[in-house]
Every structure is written in structure tokens, then in C-alpha cells.
Amino acid sequence: KQEVTQIPAALSVPEGENLVLNCSFTDSAIYNLQWFRQDPGKGLTSLLLIQSSQREQTSGRLNASLDKSSGRSTLYIAASQPGDSATYLCAPSDYKLSFGAGTTVTVRA
């Protein structure tokens, strides 16, 4: 059974700092890995999807890396803004998604 760990559980930074969110997973036989954003009381919004054959994926200020063999993925958010405050969830997939508990980010203005 896939186990997903996200560190840290919570993070508070001043506006403008770069964010580094870590995700580790126990079973490296994955199909792809998705990063999601969740605002309080809301559904999930897909941010990035990395295929198992890829090493990284970028979208605007977001960059996600994947090291499948070591079971790690990292989400980088450059020049953070208060609007980036949310919970970020990592989900490796072997067709079915397995979720970590998330990292709750607060960006202070």
C-alpha cells in the first residue's frame, strides 16, 4: 500500500520568499504524480502532473521535480504571494491516487 508523507505539515513565510514543499512515497512503481492545491472548505485544483518518465514540470511560478527511484517529489513556488496561502497535496498514482496529508502554507503580506 502506498504511503505518502509531506513535510513540513505547515509553513509560514513572508511575501516574496520562495517555497519548497517536500513529498515522499514508499512505492516507486507509479504512473504519474500530481500536485494539488486546496483552499479551506473547497475541492482540489490540479497544479501540475508529472509523468513517471519526466524529471520535472513547470507552470508559471510553480516547478515540480520527481525522483521516482528514491520516491521523492518537490514543489517549488517562486516569489510567494498571499494568494498562494492554501494546503498543497501530493498524490502519486498507480492508476489510483494516494494522497499525503498536505502542507498548509501561509504567506504573510
Added chain:
Amino acid sequence: DGGITQSPKYLFRKEGQNVTLSCEQNLNHDAMYWYRQDPGQGLRLIYYSQIVNDFQKGDIAEGYSVSREKKESFPLTVTSAQKNPTAFYLCASSVRDGTDTQYFGPGTRLTVL
């Protein structure tokens, strides 16, 4: 306006009652999923369906039932057999295009009184 809708947004039920949560999508996706989210925990898969009239149990199916009579709809029934049903329930769908990107609805918060 394509997307996934879940209703109601908030649902209250008395102990011993069954309740059905609605999930509809107009994205023409083949696969649909139900997840449960508890505070401080990741999402856990309840049931999923890859095609109409077919569905499989996820990791925590006990006390839940589903149906998939139409491609657009995947309702979830929380039965009285579910011991701790108070949670946030999320529905998702995906197209089998090689990426299997999942798209989520806004969720239903169920509270048992």
C-alpha cells in the same frame, strides 16, 4: 460551462439514516471517484468507476454504496452501517488519455447529528 458539481454543499443527517450525495460531470469523462477527507489526513478512496455499470471498492468502502447508471452521474450513499460518517466528501473524474489527470468537485460536508 464544463465541470463537476456536487450537491448539497452541506448535509446533516441523524444517526441511523441513509443519505445520498450527488456527483455530476459534463466533461465526458469515463472514470469517476469518491474520496473522503478527514481533518489532518489525506484523501482516502471510497469507490471508483472506470465505465458505466461498473465500479470497484477503494480502500474504505465499508458502509458506503454507489451506482453508475449514467456516464455523467456517480451518486454515493452513506449507509447507517458507516460508523463515523462525519467528513468532507469529494468526487472526481478523469479521462483515460494517458495522463489520467483527475478533476475534483467542490465537495459535500456531511455532519451526523
